[in-house]
Amino acid sequence: MRVDILVTGGTVFASRYIAEYFSENEHNVFVLNRGSRPQSFGVIPIIADRHQLGDSLRGRHFDAVIDVTAYNAEDVNDLLDGLESFDNYILISSSAVYPETLPQPFRETDKCGENRYWGRYGTDKSAAEKALFSRVPDAYALRPPYLCGPMNNLHREAFVFECAEQNREFYLPKCGEMKLQFFHIGNLCSVIEAILQKLPDQHIFNVGYDTAVSIKEWIELCYHIVGKAPRFEYVSEVIPQRSYFPFYDYEYVLDVSAMNTIISELTPLEESLRQSYEWFRNNRSSIVRKPLMEFIDNELRKEKL
Incomplete structure (x- = not known):
């Protein structure tokens, strides 16, 4: 059945x-953004600031609101104040809401709190959830780990692809055993679709691949997709990891057993990274780069010499 869906953002990566996913599945997709970036084909732009909506959403009914760009309680409250009528609301939250001190894997029933690695980002996401559920008790919140797949403009797998293309040695933190949990952006869409179809009794879901992968395995997989094999240089823990590697020195795992009750098929990580690389090859200028290579060349390679 064709439905009307409002997506906040709609111009970068996840949003x-x-x-585009729901538009290609023949729904009427409205995107709410400030019009500062090119719009996708097939969507209906509503050009407005979510904090100054005025009457831009008045007189409209949405079967679903997918809020991808809410980062704090004010973001949620201002959008709710501007909405006139909707049936379902899904907030894309974050696994950053879990304190790093909790036993792992993190479960949806665990108490949220400050995480020293994520800081305010995590506490603000938690506040966004609280604001939403206080006003829309039957809303849904999804808590992903690191998202991957096409349209990812962050300097994560893109950085590794660049290193592989240039046949560079890869500087790996410690012994490379730290594990990361990922989730394909297309599978996130499948979860959203399943929620809208089934309206499950549970309203908060961790989402992600069932198993985490070590950073060494992840790097090897990225190089393999480019057609290369990495040569590793191992870096001691005294050098700040984020200076030369795109992830925090923080390992965590989510329990995604509840998610697995509403969807069954996931895109394998290797295929997700393959899709990432195909997108990256045609959209290099879209990557928000960090000075990782510069630090490696100016500090790590110099130290090696």
Whole structure:
């Protein structure tokens, strides 16, 4: 059944992919953004600031609101104040809401709190959830780990692809055993779709691949997709990891057993990274780069010499 869906953002990575996914599945997709970036084909732009909506959403009914760009309680409250009528609301939250001190894997029933690695980002996401559920008790919140797949403009797998293309040695933190949990952006869309179809009794879901992968395995997989094999240089823990590697020195795992009750098929990580690389090859200028290579060349390689 064709429905009307409002997606906040709709121009970059997760929000753009979600908007295009539901548009390609023949729904009427409206995207709410300030019009500062190119819009996707097939969506209906509503050009407005979510904090100054005025009457831009008045007189409209949405079967679903998919809020990808809410980062704090004010973001949620201002959008709710501007909405006139909707049936379902899904907030894309974050696994950053879990304190790092909790036993792992993190479960949806665990108490949220400050995480020293994520800081305010995590506490603000938690506040966004609280604001939403206080006003819309039957809303849904999804808590992903690291998202991956096409349209990812962050300097994560893109950085590794660049290192592989240039046949560079890869500087790996410690012994490379730290594990990361990922989730394909297309599978996130599948979870959203399943929620809208089934309206499950549970309203908060961790989402992600069932198993984490070591950073060494992840790097090897990225190089393999480019057609290369990495040569590793191991870096001691005294050098700040984020200076030369795109992830925090923080390992965590989510319990995604509840998610597995509403969807069954996931895109394998290797295929997700393959899709990432195909997108990256045609959208290099879209990557928000960090000075990782510069630090490696100016500090790590110099130290090696």
